[in-house]
Amino acid sequence: MKNNYYKIKSWLLLSLTLLSFSTVAANQVQSVRVWPSPDNTRVVFDMSAAPEHKSFSLDKPDRLVIDLSNIKGGSSLPEISGESALIKAIRSSGDANSMRIVLDLAKQSNANVFTLPPTPPYGHRLVVDLPDNQPVQNLPPPAIRAARDIVIAIDAGHGGEDPGSIGPSGFYEKNITLPIAKQLAQLINNQPGMKAMMVRTNDYYIHVNRRTEIARGQQADLLVSIHADAFTTPQPRGASVWVLSLRRATSEVGRMLEQTERHSELLGGVAEIIKDSANERYLAQTVLDLSMNHSMITAYQAANEVLQELGKVAYLHKKEPQAASLGVLKAPDIPSILVEVGFISNPKEERQLRSSAYQTKLAQSLFTALKRHYEKSAPADSLFAQQRAREHKVSAGESLSLLAQRYNVSVDDLRNINQLANDSIRVGQTLRIP
Structure with a gap:
C-alpha cells in the first residue's frame, strides 16, 4: 500500500512538472507586423503569452538579433505583413524551445525592444522600434512672404x-x-x-x-x-x-x-x-x-x-x-x-x-x-490679413474716381468687384479694393 502511495505521488509530481513545462514552453509567435513611418519603423511580434527575450545589435552588416526563450517548437516565422525601407529582411532559426530572430537592416539604428501587455484588440506583444537616424526631412517651413499662407x-x-x-x-x-x-x-x-x-x-x-x-x-x-x-x-x-x-x-x-x-x-x-x-x-x-x-x-x-x-x-x-x-x-x-x-x-x-x-x-x-x-483673426503677415485690409469704408467727400486714384486701380475694376450699377457710393459703405 505504501509503495502504491509513493508511485502515485511520483506520477503526480511528474505530471505536474510536465504540465508546468508545457505551459511555460507554450509561447508562440502568432504574427509579425511592420509599421513604417517617416522617421521610425515599428515591428510587432504578436505572442500567445508574455515573451521572454534578449536582444543585441551587430554591425558590418547592420543587424538586430532577438533571442526568444521558452518558445513553442519550430524555427519559422508566420507571414510578415507590411514592409519598410529600413528592414532588408526578417529571418529566424531555432530549436524545440527557443527562437532567434534576425532583422537585417539597411543602416544602423538604435533599436528599442520592449514588451506590451494585452490591450484589445491585441494580446501579448514584443515590440521593436527602429528610429531612422537619417530620416527624410520634413518639408522646409513655408517661406516668409509679403502675404503668406x-x-x-x-x-x-x-x-x-x-x-x-x-x-x-x-x-x-x-x-x-x-x-x-x-x-x-x-x-x-x-x-x-x-x-x-x-x-x-x-x-x-x-x-x-x-x-x-x-x-x-x-x-x-x-x-x-x-x-x-x-x-x-x-x-x-x-x-x-x-x-x-x-x-x-x-x-x-x-x-x-x-x-x-x-x-x-x-x-x-x-x-x-x-x-x-x-x-x-x-x-x-x-x-x-x-x-x-x-x-x-x-x-x-x-x-x-x-x-x-x-x-x-x-x-x-x-x-x-x-x-x-x-x-x-x-x-x-x-x-x-x-x-x-x-x-x-x-x-x-x-x-x-x-x-x-x-x-x-x-x-x-x-x-x-x-x-x-x-x-x-488673421495673422498680420498672411494673405487673409492682406485681403481684409483691402477694404475701404467710404467717408464724406469721397468718390469712386478719387478712391480709384488713391489705390491705383481703375474705376471699372472698383465697380465690377463691388457689383455697382453706377459710380454712386454712400458714406459708411464698405468697398472691396482689387
Whole structure:
C-alpha cells in the first residue's frame, strides 16, 4: 500500500512538472507586423503569452538579433505583413524551445525592444522600434512672404499599432480620424491663403510628443487633432472640442525654460536678442508667457467656431470648449485644439462615423469654422490679413474716381468687384479694393 502511495505521488509530481513545462514552453509567435513611418519603423511580434527575450545589435552588416526563450517548437516565422525601407529582411532559426530572430537592416539604428501587455484588440506583444537616424526631412517651413499662407497642422489621432478606441462592431478610431483629416486637408489646400500639413499621412504610429514637434517644425499657426470619443457604456454621444488647461500650459512653459538648447526654436527671432538664457531667464519666461497667452486665446476662439459649425451636423456632447491636460495639446507656443467628432462607443454614432458621407460633412464643418476664424483673426503677415485690409469704408467727400486714384486701380475694376450699377457710393459703405 505504501509503495502504491509513493508511485502515485511520483506520477503526480511528474505530471505536474510536465504540465508546468508545457505551459511555460507554450509561447508562440502568432504574427509579425511592420509599421513604417517617416522617421521610425515599428515591428510587432504578436505572442500567445508574455515573451521572454534578449536582444543585441551587430554591425558590418547592420543587424538586430532577438533571442526568444521558452518558445513553442519550430524555427519559422508566420507571414510578415507590411514592409519598410529600413528592414532588408526578417529571418529566424531555432530549436524545440527557443527562437532567434534576425532583422537585417539597411543602416544602423538604435533599436528599442520592449514588451506590451494585452490591450484589445491585441494580446501579448514584443515590440521593436527602429528610429531612422537619417530620416527624410520634413518639408522646409513655408517661406516668409509679403502675404503668406496660414498653416494648419492636421493630426489624425492614433494610427498603426495604436488603433485608438474600438466601436461595438469592432471598427477602429484610427480608421475614422485619417479619412476626415485627409478631406479637411484637401479643403484647406483648395482655399487661397491657407495651407494644410498632415502630421501623419498614412496608417503608422507617431508618439504624441512627436506630433507637436512636427507641427512646430512647419511653423503651424494652429494644430487640429481629430479623435473619436469612447466610454464604458454605449449611452454617451456627441462631439466636443478640447483646449489646453492653464495648469498644463504653465508646467510646459517651465519645462521649456529648462531646455536652454531649444530656446532658439521656441522663442523664434527673439532668441537672437536673448543671448544668455541663464542670466535673462525672466525675459525668456516673459516671451514664452506671452506666446502661451496668445496660443490659448487663439485656440479657445477657434474651438468656439468649430463647435458652432459642428453643431449644425452633429449632436454636441459639450457646447463649450473643454480644458484638459492632453498630450497633443501641450505645446504652449502653438494654438492647439482636439476635436472629438463623436462617441465611437455609441452604436448609432459609430455607424455615422463610419459613413464616408458623414465624414465629409464633418470635414466641411471643420474647414468652414477654421476659415471663418482666420477671416476674423488673421495673422498680420498672411494673405487673409492682406485681403481684409483691402477694404475701404467710404467717408464724406469721397468718390469712386478719387478712391480709384488713391489705390491705383481703375474705376471699372472698383465697380465690377463691388457689383455697382453706377459710380454712386454712400458714406459708411464698405468697398472691396482689387
